[in-house]
Amino acid sequence: MISLEWLTVRSGPFELKQVSFDIPEGGYGVLMGKTGSGKTTILEAIAGLRDLDEGTIRLAGQDVTRRAPGERGLGYVPQDRALFQTMTVRENLAFAPSLRGWTRDETDARVAELSVLLGIQSLLDRMPAGLSGGEAQRVALGRALAARPKILLLDEPLSALDDETWEGMIDLLGEVRRATRVTTLHVTHRREEARKLADRVLILADGAVRAAAPEDLREQTK
């Protein structure tokens, strides 16, 4: 599960005030809010990429507030995907398993498994620079999932995709959830994504988070 308790982050004039929420194990939370409201800041804080002023972060039952990003057992897909440009798709997928001491066979098997799940078998030997937006998003998702994290953080994963690719990615994220049971926090400003994917919707406004049920989304966000 993902559990934030009284999280406070200050950065210049911007402030997140005592943000608290839970996403149960295996749950799919969607965090919504306007541009600049602090959605990415929350993801970065959970990922350990930003210092907290106050608060506690628990992931999969462990207090990870003071842990390094790599010791939190999570996968992170930033908005710009940030694929490693000097590595092939295969090397991107194998990056985390090889860092964590998996054997060559285990890594190869995981890369093969993910490439089937994400439909990227034909891309494995390509460089990221030549990939389309949808392909790059699948690869970024695969790289984040490669070491079997318990937590997945997605920062606007479906932005800048055309409608057809967007629909395909919605289906794929549902499939990934069923296949991996990974607890997910997905940041977006599109209600449609929350309606289709979330079992817990969180709305960030004025530095504070409130919960909304997906079915109440239309009323809550008005």
Added chain:
Amino acid sequence: MTREDRPFYWALGILGGGYVVLILLLVLANVFKLNLSGIRGFNSPEIWYAVWFSLVTSTLSAMLATMVAVPLGYVMARTSFPGKRLIDAVLDIPIVLPPLVIGLSLLILFQTWPGRLFQRHVLDVTYQPISVVIAQFAVAAAFAVRAMKITFDQMTPRSEQVALTLGCTRAQAFLRVVLPEARRGVLAAFAIAWARSFGEFGPVLVFSGSTRLKTEVLSTTVFLELSIGRLDAAVAVSLFMVLIALAVLLVLRFLGPADVMGKMVRP
């Protein structure tokens, strides 16, 4: 470009083209001045020593400059700390100071008591071959640092952050992700430092002297040949330096870090 735009672009072309023509005329003037006596003069052991010594010292100083520029450029691009602006200004000193002053400052530094102590007990520097590398490095490193800072400024920190979440330490993320992605910038920094070192004259002359078969580099060869009235040999050496500079620029063009070099001259 529409027909109405043409006068504007012609005006720009004439204004800027004058400088391009000047560069070509400078090279052509040397070419037409070159004669057999100059080429024969080039074939002396002193000049060949200067050729090899220039190549070796420029390469060494460029390597040292790059080794300093990569970490310094990274720190300046990616971190905030008290006094950063001051350090940024200090890094520009070798760029804005006349090179001759850098040479004089080096000479004075090695004549202070710590400098003399160092020379007596560790390494004799002043007027020795090693002083050429130090003089070239002192100027070239500042340009290399600028190139690396621009490179890191242009790179998003996101891939490095993702690497951290995937299990890298900060050092692993730097070595496995950041440095490979910055390779063109590293190459540009090396090339800029190398070209700068290769053409360095003032600090080498002051700090190293220009002793034949010892501390003489090609830029000082031109000066020495002129000072003893051998204009033909000076022209031949100048043209050889032009050829080397062209080779470096062509390599840069093929490897593609021209954008970094271009941004170096912009504020």
